[in-house]
Amino acid sequence: xxxxxxxxxPTDRKAYVITGPTSGIGRVTALELAKHGQIVLVGRxxxxxxxxxxxxxxxxxxxxxxxxxxxxxxxxxxxxxEIITLRLPIVGLLNNAGIMQTRPTKNSLGWDMSFVTNHLxxxxxxxxxxxxxxxxxxxxxxxxxxEDPERKPAxxxxxxxxxxxxxxxxxxxxxxxxxxxxxxxDAYATSKQAILAAAMVFARETPRLHFNAxxxxxxxxxxxxxxxxxAFVRFLQRFVIPILVPLLMPFFKILSTPKRAARVINKIMxxxxxxxxxxxxEGGHPMRGSALVHDPKFQDRVVTETRALLSTxxxxxxVDKQFAIVAEPLSRFRA
Numbered sequence: 001x002x003x004x005x006x007x008x009x010p011t012d013r014k015a016y017v018i019t020g021p022t023s024g025i026g027r028v029t030a031l032e033l034a035k036h037g038q039i040v041l042v043g044r045x046x047x048x049x050x051x052x053x054x055x056x057x058x059x060x061x062x063x064x065x066x067x068x069x070x071x072x073x074x075x076x077x078x079x080x081x082e083i084i085t086l087r088l089p090i091v092g093l094l095n096n097a098g099i100m101q102t103r104p105t106k107n108s109l110g111w112d113m114s115f116v117t118n119h120l121x122x123x124x125x126x127x128x129x130x131x132x133x134x135x136x137x138x139x140x141x142x143x144x145x146x147e148d149p150e151r152k153p154a155x156x157x158x159x160x161x162x163x164x165x166x167x168x169x170x171x172x173x174x175x176x177x178x179x180x181x182x183x184x185x186d187a188y189a190t191s192k193q194a195i196l197a198a199a200m201v202f203a204r205e206t207p208r209l210h211f212n213a214x215x216x217x218x219x220x221x222x223x224x225x226x227x228x229x230x231a232f233v234r235f236l237q238r239f240v241i242p243i244l245v246p247l248l249m250p251f252f253k254i255l256s257t258p259k260r261a262a263r264v265i266n267k268i269m270x271x272x273x274x275x276x277x278x279x280x281x282e283g284g285h286p287m288r289g290s291a292l293v294h295d296p297k298f299q300d301r302v303v304t305e306t307r308a309l310l311s312t313x314x315x316x317x318x319v320d321k322q323f324a325i326v327a328e329p330l331s332r333f334r335a
Contacts, residue, residue: 015040015088016269017129019070019122020097022048025142025216028262029094033269034061040083040090042125043097044069070097070121071107073313080128092269093129093139095122095195101184104173109313112173114184118191120171123198123306130202133209138269139202141213143279146185147193148290159185161290162193164298167305170194196279196289197299198306203277204296210276212268216261217282 014037021030021041030039034056041063043049049065056063064086068079083090098118105113111120126139133139146154149161163175163186170190179186196213203211264284281287292298 013037013089014091015086016092016094017042017083017090018094018096019043019068019125022052025258025261025265026094026096027052028258029096029265030063031056031059032262032266033092033094034059034063036270037091038088039063040086040088041065042068042079042083044075068125070125071113071116073116073120073124073310076121076124077128080125083129084132090129090133091137093126093133093137094265094269095126095139095141096265097122098142098192100188102182104184104187106173109171111171112187112191114187115170115173115191115194118188119194119198120306120310122195124310126202130206130209135208136272136274137209138271139199139209139211140265140268141195141199141211142216142265143196143199143213143289144188144192145215145281145287145289146189147196147293150290154189158182159189162190162292164190164193164292164302167194167302167309171309193290193293194302194306197293197302200277200279200293200296201299201303207276210271210274212276212278212280214265214268214280214284215282215287216265 016033016037017040018026018030018033019042020026021039022043022045030041030052033039039056039062041049041052044067046065046067049067053063053065066079066082067075069075099114101114107113107116122141130139145151146157146159147162148154151161154161158180160179163179164170165174165176169175173187175186175190199211199213261282264280264282267284268280278286279289288294
């Protein structure tokens with residue numbers, strides 16, 4: 001069990017939790033946030049987490065690692081318990097980790113990996129940690145504008161928006177007909193639509209915390225698809241695209257880089273204005289998502305169905321009894 005590290009400078013006593021911190025936007029964000037407080041690095045690769053922890057500590061800052069696979073609910077609940085055990089003054093939670101697959105795969109329960117990793121995992125982690133967060137803490141979800149079927153750049157890229165039927169159908173990998181030619185696109189767009197809807201509900205349910213979401217822009221260098229994209233695309237992402245993106249950014253508003261996205265995210269994470277229920281674009285300005293995701297009835301349905309789905313997993317919100325508070329739905333802790 002990792003131990004919390006406290007330092008003498010009071011400004012460093014704040015702590016931030018960030019998922020998916022070992023690459024792309026998450027990595028740059030973690031390195032920047034580490035300047036302002038201790039970082040809880042939450043990810044599934046122990047070696048990469050340890051490497052980042054050492055890098056942060058070499059810079060004179062502090063970090064602790066927590067192993068967590070967001071596609072495995074038991075792992076999520078263990079991680080939540082471990083984070084709570086640290087007894088850190090957490091002032092921010094960044095749900096950054098995510099995947100996009102062109103060819104959908106399943107987890108051990110037979111559930112769609114994109115929906116579990118991008119929606120169910122962050123949803124469960126947030127509900128588990130929220131009761132332990134102090135008033136005024138910022139909770140930010142990294143989402144995607146491809147959930148909007150009217151978003152022209154997304155449509156041009158082959159997306160057809162979120163295709164949500166129900167939480168159970170999404171877990172089975174079933175989407176409304178008429179979607180993208182690549183089924184992984186429907187899975188990704190739907191998972192991002194669902195977690196965006198959930199963020200809006202969380203903001204209404206628990207106003208003592210500040211729940212917001214951000215579209216980080218198109219970051220071609222982040223390697224979101226992992227090995228699923230193929231060796232040639234990975235080569236482009238690593239060596240060619242990083243050179244081209246800065247040159248093209250002045251001409252394409254949606255283009256971004258991990259450094260730019262991290263700068264915007266850090267600003268939102270440090271915001272003390274009390275803004276909540278805001279969906280930010282890649283420049284940090286409020287934006288609107290799809291008509292569906294802004295429908296309170298749809299938002300509530302997504303959250304109700306998600307909680308019901310998670311309750312079917314053996315060992316509901318599977319934490320130890322001594323931390324039973326994190327087993328309760330977030331709605332139980334309204335201000």
